[in-house]
Amino acid sequence: MEYGRFIVLEGGEGAGKSSAMKMLEAYLPRENTVFTREPGGTPLAQKIRQMLLQEAVEGAHTNVIEEPIEISPLTHFALFWAARRAHVEEIIAPALKAGRNVVCDRFDASTWAYQIWGQEQPELIPLFRMMREHFVIRDARPYLYVYLDVEPEVGIARTKRRGIENEFDKKTIEFYKRVQRGYREFLGSYPCRSIDANRPEPEVSLDVLEVVMSALA
């Protein structure tokens, strides 16, 4: 049986990734496409996601809220790879092997853009490459990255309109500018379609749909 194709959707804050995922879920054939997201996708990865996002962890039948935990860039880096590997082994690789296509909301390019560029850890570049070889390339090599390239100011204004409460100061804008540079750098080296995500979300989503449908054709 032929392997499925692995499509990764990437983008910074407010790039319109969620809307694009909804569009893909609505129009791609469900029977041979798996939709998933990172971090998450498996029980273990979900636990790690909770730690990473410093979300309040709720006991299954209670409202126990735990203290958020400070996580350093290096710890983040390793946790993301752990969650990614669980996700690859349990969801992505088996689906590809069974001939199904996989569309994933964020993957390794996010680690590159956020941990290495956003959090300014350039010394991790060789380590990133080696982790990628071992954790991704052997059984979950992305066929195409679709990158929603949004200017940080535009993306952040968009999330503000959605009423997401976040502090977006100058430091935040600079962080997302580094993330954007990181994405552009990463995606220049891999099979990628970059989409101008500064336009209205429906247009962006339609472009994503077109690009992904032609990649899967």
Add this chain to the structure above:
Amino acid sequence: MEYGRFIVLEGGEGAGKSSAMKMLEAYLPRENTVFTREPGGTPLAQKIRQMLLQEAVEGAHTNVIEEPIEISPLTHFALFWAARRAHVEEIIAPALKAGRNVVCDRFDASTWAYQIWGQEQPELIPLFRMMREHFVIRDARPYLYVYLDVEPEVGIARTKRRGIENEFDKKTIEFYKRVQRGYREFLGSYPCRSIDANRPEPEVSLDVLEVVMSALA
């Protein structure tokens, strides 16, 4: 101020590590020695430890027992490094910097022995070395590894006498033989004192105490 010294205690199943740690805690001066263990030592690392050991996770005020999660060797590998880094940043490096000595029950040699040798992932050796550079060497370089070298049959018989319920079949013995080979390989390259742990535990613990005291003198 002078940096403290970082002592790591290592050993396979039933080597007598816990008894030796108790001896060290009883006789080393508390005011300038930090005792810790891996995985664990910080809230984050503790959460990771729970996942790694597939322990039942209990909500703070409940008895919610979650399903144990299957964790693959690669995911294990990344999770151990994540927990290790949190532990280094929050406990080990600050103590060493403040001039306190640190005695840690297990550290990176365990990942080497269990994940790479025990779980037979030799292709991870270059990755291990690079992770070690980034996660350990810069601020938590071990001054001495003390390795309790026990024959798997002896160690396993010892844990059986303690009433620990585990299945110890031929496969398990072979696993611990690989772990032992891994330790010997690792410790041949680093500052290490190997102690014959096939003897009665009190003798072993006394030897550990002597070695550690002279290292810290």
